[in-house]
Amino acid sequence: MRSFKKLLLIPALLLAFSTFSEAQIAVKGETVYTMAGNPISNGVVLIKDGKIERVGSASQVNIPSNYEVFEAKVVTPGLIDAHSVVGLAGHLNVDADQDQLETSNPIQPELRAIDAYNAREALVGHLRDHGVTTIHTGHGPGALISGQTMITKTTGETVDENLIHPAKMLAFTLGNNISGAFNKPGTRAKAIAMMRQELIKAQAYLEKRNSDEDYSKDLGMEALADLLEGKITALVTVHQAHDIMSAIRLQEEFGFPMVLDGVAEAYLIIDEIKERGYPVIIHPSMIRPGGDAKNASMETAAKLYEAGIPIAFQSGFEGYVPKTRVVLFEAGVAAANGLGKENALKVLTIDAAKMLGIDDRVGSLERGKDADLVMFNGDPLEYITNVTGVFINGEKVK
Known part of the structure; x- marks a missing residue:
């Protein structure tokens, strides 16, 4: 019975690893600077498999229920x-x-x-x-x-x-x-x-x-x-x-x-x-x-x-x-x-x-580019503002 239970764990572990390796993330920002157009108010950046999947306003981009969500005042490219x-x-x-x-x-x-x-x-x-x-x-x-x-x-x-x-x-x-x-x-x-x-x-x-x-x-x-x-x-x-x-x-x-x-x-x-x-x-x-x-x-x-x-x-x-x-x-x-x-x-x-x-x-937040982005709790160029999150290739590194 013990061996059987261990065997049952293998598919679950494989599924967990697959989910981790194919991270699905949504980053929401009160202001999102894409550098590919005007800043987006109440913007959303979807990240999948280390790449940017979609960028747009919250009214345009639906966040799937299985995406991990992060929020910031300001979001910029790395x-x-x-x-x-x-x-x-x-x-x-x-x-x-x-x-x-x-x-x-x-x-x-x-x-x-x-x-x-x-x-x-x-x-x-x-x-x-x-x-x-x-x-x-x-x-x-x-x-x-x-x-x-x-x-x-x-x-x-x-x-x-x-x-x-x-x-x-x-x-x-x-x-x-x-x-x-x-x-x-x-x-x-x-x-x-x-x-x-x-x-x-x-x-x-x-x-x-x-x-x-x-x-x-x-x-x-x-x-x-x-x-x-x-x-x-x-x-x-x-x-x-x-x-x-x-x-x-x-x-x-x-x-x-x-x-x-x-x-x-x-x-x-x-x-x-x-x-x-x-x-x-x-x-x-x-x-x-x-x-x-x-x-x-x-x-x-x-x-x-x-x-x-x-x-x-x-x-x-x-x-x-x-x-x-x-x-x-x-x-x-x-x-x-x-x-x-x-x-x-x-x-x-x-x-x-x-x-x-x-x-x-x-350099910009556009579909297909590397998911490198930075989250701030205020104006990025104000000294008192803090970096609250950093993603590189879709991985949260801060």
């Missing part, structure tokens, strides 16, 4: 941090958890973020708890070419579990942001000359790679050849106006795709940036003015956005514990300094997704 070093830089601020910058050589395009990313790092959870569901992270500023970046969700136990893109951009740095750990370059002219020389080598390498000629494979040259072919994008961290112009000259000489990063003095050369169509990952709104960023302004995001230049927000890298910012707060400050609330939310979500080329999966 937030996107467009440039971070989280997962490589850790919260302890010790050598053992600082892998964002390799100082053995100022030019190392062969380094891959995927080989250093720690999915269990506390800072990943810190961002997730503040509504950040997707991060573009990797080797940070400080080297002429510090390595390749990656895009991942802020959940999972291993780097492969929620990886979106293993090698998205190649991190460059110009100006006085080069780490003092390197003996060279000593001046701006030397820095550009070193980069040009490597890119010229990469051109020759690419010719061999595309021909039938035998060649010895070089990991660094492979990355730079991919850049020249447009398979990967240059992420150039630069702040002062004349250094931004140097980055533009370098890009125009070699023709690679480029995203400008930081650009504290971008407001001085808005026309030049707009004319060439470069997207900008703007410096954190509350960056501490100093060094090359001494002329940073909280109004820069608004000025670039008004000019029609695509922008996204970043947490960046700061040399203090916990070594990261939260893009939600940076967006709030930018909103209060001319950008406006709805524009700031757009930049935090769908605009960042488009810049990173992942808007087919994330």
Whole structure:
């Protein structure tokens, strides 16, 4: 009889597992920002099997009786941090958890973020708890070419579990942001000359790679050849106006795709940036003015956005514990300094997704997209508002 009862339990357990693995959820919000149209009052988002099933007003969307229901004041898509070093830089601020910058050589395009990313790092959870569901992270500023970046969700136990893109951009740095750990370059002219020389080598390498000629494979040259072919994008961290112009000259000489990063003095050369169509990952709104960023302004995001230049927000890298910012707060400050609330939310979500080329999966609440969304108990951009729930791929992670 005991064995028979155990057998009876098996179908019940299988049913329970099936129900859990195919989660059916309804998220209700007094205001739902879909980023695919106007905000919806008394909105509903239906989630099934990790994807968004339907979005609409409560009068249009019937919630099936077997759906688990969550309620919030405000619902938004999952937030996107467009440039971070989280997962490589850790919260302890010790050598053992600082892998964002390799100082053995100022030019190392062969380094891959995927080989250093720690999915269990506390800072990943810190961002997730503040509504950040997707991060573009990797080797940070400080080297002429510090390595390749990656895009991942802020959940999972291993780097492969929620990886979106293993090698998205190649991190460059110009100006006085080069780490003092390197003996060279000593001046701006030397820095550009070193980069040009490597890119010229990469051109020759690419010719061999595309021909039938035998060649010895070089990991660094492979990355730079991919850049020249447009398979990967240059992420150039630069702040002062004349250094931004140097980055533009370098890009125009070699023709690679480029995203400008930081650009504290971008407001001085808005026309030049707009004319060439470069997207900008703007410096954190509350960056501490100093060094090359001494002329940073909280109004820069608004000025670039008004000019029609695509922008996204970043947490960046700061040399203090916990070594990261939260893009939600940076967006709030930018909103209060001319950008406006709805524009700031757009930049935090769908605009960042488009810049990173992942808007087919994330950035807005639309049928068929990943069920990444955030619940708030008030205005998302007010500091006193709390994140009350976070879903990633339809799973409640906060």
